[in-house]
Amino acid sequence: METVLYLTHTESDGSLGKPALEALSAALQLAQELDGAPPLTIGLIGGEVQAAADALAGCGAGRFMGVAGAELAVSRYSSDAAAAAALVEAAQPTLVVAAATSRFSRALPGVCQRVGGRIDTQVTELQVVDTEPRIERWYYRQRMAATLTRSQRPWFLLLAGGAFPAWEGEAGTAEVEAVPVDMPETRTRVVGTQSASADAHTIRPEADLLFVAGAGWTKKQVDGQPHVTEAEQCIREFVDAAQASLGSSKSLVDQGGEGQQVLSFMSHLHQVGQTGTTPRHRKGLATCCHGEEPHVVGWRFITERRAINLDAGCGWGQGKADVLYVADAFDVMTKVNELLGES
Amino acid sequence: MEVTRQSMDVDIVCVGFGPATGGFLTTLARALVDEAGQPVVESRVMPGMPPQVLCYERADDLGFGVSGVVTRARGIRASFPELDPAEIPMAHPVAHEKVLYLQDPIGASRRSTGVNLLDKLVSGGRWLLRYEDHAAELPYTPGFLRKDGGLLLSIGQFNQWVAAQLMGSGLVQLWPGMPVAEPLIENNAVIGVRLVDQGTDRLGNPDAGYLPGMDVRAALTVVGDGPIGPVGRKLDEHFGLPPGHHQRDWAVGMKMLVELPQGCPLEPGTVLHTIGYPEPEIFGYLYVYPGGTASLGIFVPSWLDSPVRNSYRYLQHWMMHPALWRYLRGGRMRSWGAKSLQESGLQGEPYLAGDGYARIGEGSGSTNVLTGSGVDEAWTTGTQLAEGVIELLRAGQPFTRENLEKAYVARRRGSWVEKEGRAAEHARDGFQRGILTGFMGMGLTGLSGGRLNLSGSSRPPHERVPSLVDYYRGQLSPETIEEVRRECTSAGTGLHEQLMERSGWPEIPYDGQLLVSHQDALLMGGKVQAPPGYADHVVFLSSDLCQRCQEKLCIEICSGQAITPGGDGGVPQFDREKCIHCGACVWNCTQARLDDPEHANIEFRAGAGGLHSAEN
Amino acid sequence: MSSGFHLVVCGSLVPDPLQTLEPVTGPAGPALKNEMMLPSVLDPWAGHALYEAAHLAESAPDSKVWLVSLGPKARLQQLMMSIAQKVPFELVALDGSAGGFTDPTEVAAVLANAVQGIAGLERDRLLLFGGCASASRDAGATMQMVGERLGITEQFLAVDELTVECDGSLKVLERIEGAQYQISVCAGPPAVLAWATGNLPEPPNNPQVGMVNMRSVMPALQRAQPAPVAAEGVKFLDVTVPRQQRDTRIVRDMPVDEIARELVDWIRG
Incomplete structure (x- = not known):
């Protein structure tokens, strides 16, 4: 008989993030579909966990367990791993479901190793067929999807963000069993956070639109000269006006390392594609970017896609975008900015 | 600025890793140590060790290009007597061979009176020949073309x-x-070679991370860098070619690896040679590998006198010829690439050896221009040099010109490579006078074993490529040509697509699989590697000459669309990130250097990267 | 104690990202079509880890870099020809699959075993580097498991920057949500750092580095032990390449103003 443990950590303010709520709805569904499985067990990790547990009180979980303490107010491998391992050992689940946050992506693989389990990450779908849990997960940087199941337990599943609906439900009062844990001595001190970019223009998960700037922005324009400063201005203006998330192709951000004149606010963190991110936005607009396959795999979860490129034969025109405008992106985006500015 | 270069001493340095260097190193490595692994000869730079032998290759990986060949594989089999083709991916014994004469099914091809007459003869005699889909199968494959017992290989x-x-x-x-x-x-x-400077700007000036190319000093430099290799070309510039020799005849071989459609009846080992279409001068081939794949391609020769010749567009029309399209429709491009072939054969042979160096492979004139075979010959010249080198090493003799002449050149002269190359030497001379004369000349040379040839003197491209106005006289007015030129220059493209379509060639119906735009072939068929920090390797020497040039054939022929019109219609622009290193620009430039009319206005220097075909 | 680090980098080959990948099902489960013929490159994130390791070794005297690579021996040999020119390292080769469908637990076991077998490796100087995920299995789990097997509980994932402070502590920047970095300070080795891109460009090819590396690379390849890795216990029911072909509307010859209007409507819609 399968038993499901849902693991979550609190955010710095003690609340639960959206990925955690998404993973919860997936875990609840899984526990429900597994015939004869007891209701879900919830395991919480954080500085304080009661508030978070209360927020989930109405989800129908059978049991709440928690590990709390000052050490767990921050994201750190040694303390997180100790806490998660203690919860798994206390709950003795066969399936462990959690969101692939940066914190759990770092800690849970090691926990899995510690408790002798197996782990799958990049999970985008859970299903139960004849009492057998099955998952869909991605390989080769989102280029291949596999449906699989496995015999080993406990089986850890790290769920990709945005793949499941976030759980919504009544708060209440949850009774949290405190699970004791021997906190290991740690040699790591978490100092804080800093913005990865000097500029506020980054990939913003909440944005509706992804704007991708390709290497063409820094290349020679019709007058035979590059116009990098103008390009920067045009892009910033648009991203501000449209409240868009800003991404780039690899070739654009690689130029920095090649000593070329580049867009000053672009770094590898903006890079969308095989060696970059795979953001989720409803719409995406690619400009001056050729739409090569390794870049477009990063668009896997962009629903509506448009592109502006001077080359009608570019990748976007070959079934990778819904609309390809064969035009000069400098001209078009300048005009778009004008129109957005008018309103 | 004086730069400090690192320097390193080795025993033998090789330039370029192709079949010739493969043959050289395979033979040499076997002789360097005995069965117990003890050095048979000692390194001069690292006493007690076997000789230090290094090979530098420009491309980002070894065996990076797509290239199907059919070869008799005599030299290769001599090196690997136990060779089992199954060990080498995609290798397969030759099973059936045929030659197809392709007629023009759409009427856009430029056929001389003679070719038209031949077309009529073929059509009239169709009951004698196997005639189907606008193509006639030659009743037999001439012996000189046959590769009985040979192999299909992916190079x-x-x-x-x-x-x-x-x-x-x-x-x-x-x-x-x-x-x-x-x-x-x-x-x-x-006395060795100098590696290319890294960390430079496009003009070669020191930039971030500047690392001056190292000097690798060696007692012997083995030059196997092919027909457009910078080392070979520099040697030719320095030492000149032997009297009477020239390197004026060339071709671009543009090739694809195609996944054949389901149910394609072609069997592995099938070899098709074609002549006659899309232009009569263009030869084509299709080799079928195991596993439902085929290597196919065309050769666009320097004696196709068109100022807008372009290999990619011709390749598409060739594939769509009904006699081939019946096999290829529904297929998928898996890989793509192109290279220049030196077609002067023995007439283009440079000095094969000098003090401290020896030349092997295609750049040394080893290609047999009658049989269209080069790989096995190149391999064999490598093995011959290795045998000579081993002899000299064992005897403790230095790599002087005299010693290399005796140990290597004499071996080569006495071998089948030389004998057959000699017989083939004038096989293609007839093409200088026209395509029919060319066919007849090849036939005559082939059937007489080289005793009879049709003559024709070779001219450098700039002396033979007609102007656009002359080429399209009677078809397109000078005004139309001017209009196309204006449009294309402002759009930054070559002229051939527009001019071909205006002169009767149909548009290519892209299917996203096999018929795709040239740019997509670059994306789907491979990836151009252009690591940062290297100077541009294609250099336009005199801007005056470019300004004066009306044809700009370099733009049309460019296999990667890396050369595009310059802003003012003068010096073209070169984009290293698209260059696939085929080298066609070098011999398609129609502007002779003022001080050296044998060479044209484009220099092809050492550059990193090139096309890494999707599958090799 | 010496101030130098013992830097062990785990990294292997992946198909060149530009290749078209197609899954096939073999007797041992899923694999890539023509896997042995696909051009391969050093796994990009592991590559960053290697360059960062070499950079760190250069700045901390008496450091040493090992590269532990699991892959088919012949393919590793080919890979070494390009990367051995980049930075100095000593190779530890493991002859096994570098495919994506292997299980991270199994891969971690052979990697950890190989790290433990490195002669002269000092644990209190050990920094274990790797990529934050591979471009093949793409799990982002292997390095943590290797660390766990080696008993290293100071671990960092998606690292972009490592600074050695004056007191010998390590300041680490990890990528976290919201385009932020988490800044942590680790007292010193041993630690596991799974790298994102870092900040270093790919080093140029240096023939002398190549010559030096080659002295250890070829013997290491000859010594390479078979390291069978698979995905024991996993049943693959289906592996597909999602088709995302769209019916692209290609808009040519539309005036710029009109395109801009259409785009603005779409953005607002």
């Missing part, structure tokens, strides 16, 4: 297979991703 896979064994031996070092800039010449002796 990429073959080179990788050879390289793996060589590296596994631990006796030679192969370094891809390292272009050699030039030979080091002192007192007319080659």
Whole structure:
């Protein structure tokens, strides 16, 4: 008989993030579909966990367990791993479901190793067929999807963000069993956070639109000269006006390392594609970017896609975008900015 | 600015890793140690060790290109008597061979009176020949074209297979991703090579991370860098060619690896040669590998006198010829690439050896221009040099011109490569006078074993490529041509697509699989590697000459669309990130240098990267 | 104690990202079509880890870099020809699959075993580097498991920057949500750092580095032990390449103003 443990950590303010709520709805569904499985067990990790547990009180979980303490107010491998391992050992689940946050992506693989389990990450779908849990997960940087199941337990599943609906439900009062844990001595001190970019223009998960700037922005324009400063201005203006998330192709951000004149606010963190991110936005607009396959795999979860490129034969025109405008992106985006500015 | 260069001493340095160097190193490595692994001869630079042998290859990997060949594989089999083709991916014995004469099914091809007459004869005699889909099968394949008992190979896979064994031996070092800039010449002796500078701007000036190319000094420099290799070309510039020799005849071979459609009846080992279409001068081939794949391609020769010749567009029309399209429709491009072929054969042979150096492979004139065979010949010249080198090493004799002449050149002269190359020497001379004369000349040479030839004197491209106005006289007005030129220059494209379509060639119906735009072929068929920090390797020497040039054939022929019109219609622009290193620009430039009319206005220097075909 | 680090980098080959990948099902489960013939490159994130390791070794005297690579021996040999020219390292080769469908637990076991077998490796100087995920299995789990097997509980994932402070502590920047970095300070080795891109460009090819590396690379390849890795216990029911072909509307010859209007409507819609 399968038993499901849902693991979550609190955010710095003690609340639960959206990925955690998404993973919860997936875990609840899984526990429900597994015939004869007891209701879900919830395991919480954080500085304080009661508030978070209360927020989930109405989800129908059978049991709440928690590990709390000052050490767990921050994201750190040694303390997180100790806490998660203690919860798994206390709950003795066969399936462990959690969101692939940066914190759990770092800690849970090691926990899995510690408790002798197996782990799958990049999970985008859970299903139960004849009492057998099955998952869909991605390989080769989102280029291949596999449906699989496995015999080993406990089986850890790290769920990709945005793949499941976030759980919504009544708060209440949850009774949290405190699970004791021997906190290991740690040699790591978490100092804080800093913005990865000097500029506020980054990939913003909440944005509706992804704007991708390709290497063409820094290349020679019709007058035979590059116009990098103008390009920067045009892009910033648009991203501000449209409240868009800003991404780039690899070739654009690689130029920095090649000593070329580049867009000053672009770094590898903006890079969308095989060696970059795979953001989720409803719409995406690619400009001056050729739409090569390794870049477009990063668009896997962009629903509506448009592109502006001077080359009608570019990748976007070959079934990778819904609309390809064969035009000069400098001209078009300048005009778009004008129109957005008018309103 | 004086730069400090690192310098390194080795025993033998090789330039370029192709079949010739593969043959050289395979033969050499086997002789460097005895069965117990003890050095048979000692390194001069690292006493007690076997000779230090290094090979530098420009491309980012070994066996990087797509290239199907059919070869009798005599030299290769001599090196690997136990060779089992199954060991080499995609290798397969030749099973059926045929030659197809392709007629023009759409009426856009430029056929001379003679070719038209031939077309009529073929159509009239269709009951005698196997005639189907606008193509006639030659009743028999002439002996000189046949590759009985031979092999179909992917040269990429073959080179990788050879390289793996060589590296596994631990006796030679192969370094891809390292272009050699030039030979080091002192007192007319080659004393090694200089590697290319890294961390430079496009003009070669020091930039971030500047690392001056190292000098690799060696007692022997083995030059196997092919027909457009910078080391070979620099040697030719320095030493000149032997009297009466020239390197004026060339072709671009543009090739694809195609996944054949389901149910395609072609069997592995099938070899098709075609002549006659899309232009009568263009030869084509299709080789069928195991597993439902085929290597196919065309050769666009320097004697196709068109100022807008372009290999990619012709390749598409060729594939769509009904006699081939019946096999290819529904297929998918898996890989793509192109290279220049030196078609002067023995007439283009440089000095094969000098003090401190020896030339092997295609750049040494080893290609047989009658049989269209080059790989086995190149391999064999490599093995011949290795045998000579082993002899000299064992005897403790230096690599002087005299010694290399005796140990290597004499071996080569006495071999089948030379004998057959000699017989083939004038096989293509007839093409200088026209396509029919060319066919007849080849036939005559082939059937008489080289005793009878049709003559024709070779001219450099700039003397033979007609102007656009002359070429399209009667078809397109000078005004139309001017209009197309204006449009294309402002759009930054070549002229051939528009001019071909206006002169009767139909548009290509892209299917996203096999018929795709040239740009997509670059994306789907491979990836151009253009690592940062290297100087541009295609250089337009005199801007005046470019300004004066009306044809700009370099733009049309460019296999990667890396050369595009310059802003003012003058000096074209070169984009290193698209260059696939085919080298066609060098011999398609129609502007002779003022001080050296044998050479044209484009220099092809050492550059890193090139096309890494999707599959080799 | 010496101030130098013992830097062990785990990294292997992946198909060149530009290749078209197609899954096939073999007797041992899923694999890539023509897997042995696909051009391969050093796994990009592991590559960053290697360059960062070499950079760190250069700045901390008496440091040493090992590269632990699991892959088919012949393919590793080919890979070494390009990367051995980049930075100095000593190779530890493991002859096994570098495919994506292997299980991270199994891969971690052979990697950890190989790290433990490195002669002269000092644990209190050990920094274990790797990529934050591979471009093949793409799990982002292997390095943590290797660390766990080696008993290293100071671990960092998606690292972009490592600074050695004056007191010998390590300041680490990890990528976290919201385009932020988490800044942590680790007292010193041993630690596991799974790298994102870092900040270093790919080093140029240096023939002398190649010559030096080659002295250890070929013997290491000859010594390479078979390291069978698979995905024991996993049943693959289906592996597909998602088709995302769209019916692209290609808009040519539309005036710029009109395109801009259409785009603005779409953005607002």
